[in-house]
Amino acid sequence: MLSDSGNYVRREGAIFAGVDWWTVWIYLALVLFGIISIYASIYNEHSHSIFALSQKSGSQMMWAGISIVLGVVILLVDSKYYHYIAYQAYAATILLLLLTFVFGRTINGAHSWISFGPVSVQPVEFAKLTTALALGKYMGGYGFNIARMKSLSRVGLIVGLPALIVCAQNDTGSAMVFSSFLFMLCREGFTAWVYLVLGMIMFLSVSSFFVEPAALYVVIFLIVVAIETHYNGMMKQKVIYVASVIMAMLVIFFVGLVFGRFLSMMNAFMLALTATLPLVAVYAVRHKLRNVVVFVIFFIASLMFVTSVDYVFDNVLRPHQQHRILDLLGLENDVKGAGYNVNQSKIAIGSGGVLGKGFLQGTQTKFDFVPEQSTDFIFSTVGEEWGFVGSIAVLALFVALIFRVMRMGDRQRDTFGRVYCYGVAGVFFFHVLVNIGMTIGLIPVIGIPLPFFSYGGSSLVAFSMMLFIAIRLNCNAQYQNWQ
């Protein structure tokens, strides 16, 4: 492994010194596979060669060439420079984003493109990069403390500003990408509560469509008890407590029967919880555990959230959003309307089987059944023509890439590099999860590209730059390690 060979790096001392070649190979594999997939998705009997610049595949190849050249340039630049220009770059992309309001063009409903002559760029793709840089610089600066509200609100501002602008340009998908910096914040020690609450919200939003409220209440109860035990220990007390709640439930239920009232499980459960509340109080006081109050509030908030999901769904979401969600959850099957794209994508992927139909042999791909196939739904080409094996290979490449970038982050000596690398890993992870998840019907349709795969110069160049800056910072870390 060249990159791990310290002797080699030190001896050579040249521009590729310390380059993480694994990452580069993975990157090249993904870009190549992407070009092949784009060619397949636009292929028909009149198709020109894969290299023809008039075609999307040729054009993507050109952008790949530009990206690689840019990558080499990035490797040539001293890594301190990225730290140095972080804020300026950030400011520049914010300006570009704002300029789209004035000079922008609308493509596919999103007013997020700016044209420079023949080339249209999407500033938001570059904003992800500069936001990661700016976050690195800010969080690596003096006086930053992740536990402090002031620091956190600055971080929120850096992330929120581009996100808001993009949102205003009607590109909700790209705006949501900015939430992926939570990945990096987690590494930096952001309080676990945030992730707990987010996880709980996601879990409850989905399960409230499927699970009876009474059962869901019990599940929430058990989850909260489990988390509390994780924090405070004392398993034995928790077992006694849960047993008491169950006993109380049964007693209340039968007392209810004696008085001729048939209590529903929900009511019996809620009454039992109320009745056993003193136990909780005694437990908290005896062991001097203040956070128990937080858990009680967390529990009550969860219950309220579940009740409010229905209300929000019915009254806040717009009909097309409702349809998308119902379709995704499998509660509604509208393959002609909202679910058309996803259904066609699932058909293409599902019909691929184990080994796929072979390059240029996918009937769904070749005959244009999947809309937006060269961009957002490019993964369906992989699924159909290369099958389960090809899909897993692509997925594994992405996971390997993300792991590589995370490793680079861990090896950084300063906060700037670490924050940047984890920021990049988070963005990649979000894109891969959301894009592939969307094509296989796991996640609602959110139009964001699959990194290095989807057709589009802006995204390919921006993702490449993000990756190569990380590689460059890693070279530096290597070098410093051996100083």
Add this chain to the structure above:
Amino acid sequence: MELSRGNSLRIFVVLVAMVIAGRLFYLQIIDSKYKEYANNNALRPIVLNPPRGEIYDRNGLFLAQSREAYDLMVIPRDVKPFDTLEMCRIIGVEKEEFVHQLKRAGRSSRRPVVLFKLLDKEVKMKFEEHTFPGFFTQYRTIRSYPFHTGGNILGYVGEVNDNTIKNDSYYKRGDYVGMTGIERAYETVLRGRKGVRMELVDVHGMPKGAYADGLYDTLAVPGVSITSTIDARLQLLGEELMEGKVGSIVAIEPKTGEILMMVSSPTYNPDELIGRDRSRNYLKLLREPRRPLYNRAVMASYPPGSTFKLSTGLIGLQEGVLVPSQRYVCNSGYYVGRGVKCHYHDSPLDLRYSIQTSCNTYYCYVFRNILDNKAYGDVKVGFDVWRDYLLSMGFGRRLDSDFSGELKGNLPTTEFYDRVYNGRWNSLTAISLSIGQGEIGVTPLQLANFTATIANRGYYKIPHIIKSIEGGQIDSRFSVPNYTNIDPKHYQVIAEGMYRAVNVEGTAVRAAVKGLDICGKTGTAENGRGRDHSTFACFAPYKDPKIAMSVYVEHGGFGATVAMPIASLLMEQYLTDTITRPELVEYVKRMIIDYPQYDK
């Protein structure tokens, strides 16, 4: 063990990747429905219709042929402005109708839609002299019936209904299927097997070439030709003679059970029930008062009249209550109970002579002796014995021919008399059954089959309409002789009586043709609806019979005046291939029978 934040994130990434991998595994490997959906998307099966098998008569003449026809198709999206009037003139439809159909096909579709069905070849050729972008014609086969007759035997071919589609997955909407007659009975043989060509189509329905280089394509297998037992010339003559009359003729080759002719009059031209005028013509036929679509030969239940005396005589002989030399006195009737009248003839008379003169009285005696046989002690037991004999002769049940729509006729049961007479009845109550009157009903096919049994002196083969299937075999049930419960030795005397009735002295002498040795029995069947039905059952020659026949002319009066000359002419035609009595043909054709029962 406390996880570092970095490792927690790694576990999270791997978990998410595993969820995605699991979902991919489910979609691509477990759930096969997506492969099916993909095929539905991109594969369009083009059905290749095979030509339908031909039907020949027993001498190799075409009864039904397949000829080419063309459906006018349109791909709405490719239509350019065209001369609508010219188009309408070529295909022969009103402009409004054409515009309506075109509108129904939609506007944007790239899939071909059928606009007008079953156009003639000439129309197609005229159509091709012009260019109409977006329109084209598609080959299929259509039936034609060169003799333009015999609708009830041949049947016709029509579009399948929903019920058939539901019960038989072979058929798809728009397919053609045999609806009645031979077309229906031998549908599976005649239709052949459809072929299919798998074509790839894109999202717009545009063809993109063969799927898998035609690996899954199959050729259409043409339908198999079949040779019918029908003698087309005999059939034609029969229909000609029956013109203007309502009734039926069935002729059977006794040795084989092959149906030589089957006339149900009035008949219809099966050609009228194909092509574009089918539904209009069908309704017209359905509304005709004389009911041409009703196949009287196998469905109508007529009182058999005096022809039934033959069976009464046979049962008497078998039961031992009658010997051929038994003589009874007839004083123009049988005067016990309600009594049965008879016409004048010599008396006393024996069995042979009773057949010759068709004496009613004689059979009243025989019938009562059968039912009131001391050996049974009860008239009901005697009645059941009598009934069982008739069942064995093919009355009162389906003969299990290959003809769809065959009915049972009517053979009353003891329960029937118990119900009507509150259980208090005797042989006198049912006495008119002895001479084929009363509650009994017989189909012309059953009567012809019974006549064939006498011709064979004791057995019949199940009547059938198919002689051979090209490269196949007809059902074995048609080749086994079926013996009745009457000892074959008893048939000879009955046959003798029939021979003498025609050739010596009796009711049927006018049927005689020199050298043909025709044997026959007239029948004049009273019925509740008007004039008597005229009927005649006969076979010929006396020795080694070649043809057995039943003729039924509704409300024709005496058997001897209408049915008999028709039968005589047909016998002559079949056995000698000539007609020596053109004046008799004229006589039959000129005969006018009123049918107030049908015509209002």
